[in-house]
Amino acid sequence: MVVGKPRYEELRRQRLEENKKRMEQLHLPQLSLALKKHSSTPTPSPVKRATPRIIRTEMVAVRRSNRVANKPAPLYTQIITYERLELPRRNLKNGMYKRRDLSNRVYASDEARELAISKAQEVESGLGGDYPAFLKPMTQSHVTGGFWLGLPVHFCRRNLPRRDETVTLVDEEGEEYPTVYLSRKAGLSGGWRGFSIDHGLVDGDAIVFQLIRRTVFKVYIIRANSFKEGNKDL
Secondary structure, eight states, rough: OOHHHHHHHHHHHHHHHHHHHHHTTTTHHHHHHHHHHHHHHOOOOOOOOOOOOOOOOOOOOOOOGGOOOOSSSOOOOOOOOOOOOOOOSOOOTTBBOOOGGEEEEEHHHHHHHHHHHHHHHHHHTTTSSSSSSSEEEEOOOHTTOOOOOOHHHHHHHHEEHHHHHHEEEEEEEOOOOEEETTTTTTTEOOOOHHHHHHOOOOOTOOOEEEEEEETEEEEEEEEEGGGSTTTOOO
16 A cells, blocks of 8 residues: 555654654753763863872881880980081181281292292102102192192092091191091191191192101191292202
8 A cells, every 4th residue: 555645744744743752751852952062061181189198207116125124215306417527726816717818819939839849859758658748839729718728639549548537737846737638529628727827828838748647647848938039948
């Protein structure tokens, strides 16, 4: 049986009406609009929160002797200590050495410098080989401003301690001057300034250091101003 076109259109319209009613009963139009609206607005991806690190400090009690087992337990605290070499103050005015006027620096002539070094070499050779020694000509950085005295690295590695220690300088009068020896930098820091000022060291002077004990130097000073015009003998 062939259904006529008008009859087909009527059946099709009835089916559409039925489908529409079913969709309304299931709330499908509202759901479709909600899904369309939701898809048009992109949702940012959630950011992962990092879990905070918790640092815990745990104190461990030391095993106690039976003699003090019945006494109250001591309180333990974390203490960080730094070892620092301290030198005794000496020959100070108002708690400190007077700062030199750098505008009045004394500069040695080349001739006086060379003569002082030559005389120091004679002194060094006359000491013999029982104790290691070296010669150090003075420059402005040694006796003014920074007051830092670098020592020969090869001498330090062979003869001086491998860690920072107090090194004592003994002058020709027997006076002792403690200084701070910095092993990594191979030089004298604290205390050298006082020695330099007390002995009036200037540019061009030459010093012979003789290591008479592990951390004790006997010091011989040859002054450049002893070789000025008309005076070439120490």
